Amino acid sequence: MLNALFKYKLAANLLFVNLLAGLTASTQIKNNNMNAYSDNKERKLIVRFFSSIGFIATFAMACNAFSHADPILGIMLLVSAGVYAWAFSLYRAVEKSATTILYNLYCLMLYLVVSGGAEGTGPIWIFIVSPVTYSVRGLKKGTVDIILFLLAVIAGFIITDKFNIYDYQPEQLPLRVVISFIIVALLSGFYERSREKYNEKIMALSQKNERLATIDHLTDLPNRRFMMKELAELKHVHKKTKQPYVILLADVDNFKRINDNYGHDFGDEALTQLATALKKSIPEQGVASRWGGEEFLIALPSCTKEQGQTIAEKIHQQLQKNHVRMYGKSIALTLSIGLVESQVETSIAQDIKLADELLYKAKEQGKNRTCS
């Protein structure tokens, strides 16, 4: 009878551990999808999954304990099932829910160790602990928790032996359970470590791709795509707070001639040095972007038309002072700029169109100037 019970519990335990491994693996597959990556969402899913499984398992075990005339075990399991149900309801407070699930599990496991559970098979359940802990806590916190839990289990076995609370048969069972637990914990820890490393790599790759998608590779300035997002944000804030901002649309003068006279490489170098000069000339909260070709769009948050004109003037002066130098050749770049202060009632497209018109006015008026 005891043998059958032992096998049944062992099988149930294995099924449980495999289920947890499966869930962790499916989480990892989902995490591979860079667009859908969200640690927090996955964590919530894991915590909710564990609390529901915990509730179902402990509730079924409680019914079983009552039917086998073991009311104390039955009550303990019922209390535990109640705590799991409560943890499930804490879905949004994910940390609180995770801590509740874990410590409820530890208490129940320690009780099973000390009391022996049903006919001395209680300790078999402790193998659930390491995969649940790592999935919920992560590698570092999980390892600390598992070590503390293991020490408590060893203390539990010593206490049962010393005070004869439960007489384990065969006598070697506690030692074997502890050794197997350590092996399972090490394997789970190793798996969690590779999973975390893999996730870190994916996150780094995702950030790199995101950066590449928003940065112009020649000048290292944000690209047009990034600037469109920035402008949308500025317009949104402007509409809410009425705080003005300015856009400068700048075009390099006679750039075709520079390319023709000095070569394309020199032209590239000129654009790179121009980008550096722009970054130096604008305030820290300003954003200079490469709008396309030899055109640059600069956004100046919390800035009036007059302040924008001062900054545009600074840009003209900076370019006059710092010539582009390469292959022993040196030339002064000049820019024509269209300046627009954003209005609440205008759209981003309208602001850019107006800046473009003003830029061409600057070209018509003889270049190397700002029109607003």
Ligand SMILES: Nc1nc2c(ncn2[C@@H]2O[C@H](COP(=O)(O)OP(=O)(O)OP(=O)(O)O)[C@@H](O)[C@H]2O)c(=O)[nH]1
């Ligand atoms: N070297 C280099 N040249 C570029 C790049 N992008 C655009 N250009 C060149 O910039 C030049 C722009 O010429 P235009 O549109 O005629 O303008 P411009 O010569 O500056 O004349 P204005 O705008 O009237 O002052 C073209 O010859 C493009 O090939 C780039 O990334 N590198």
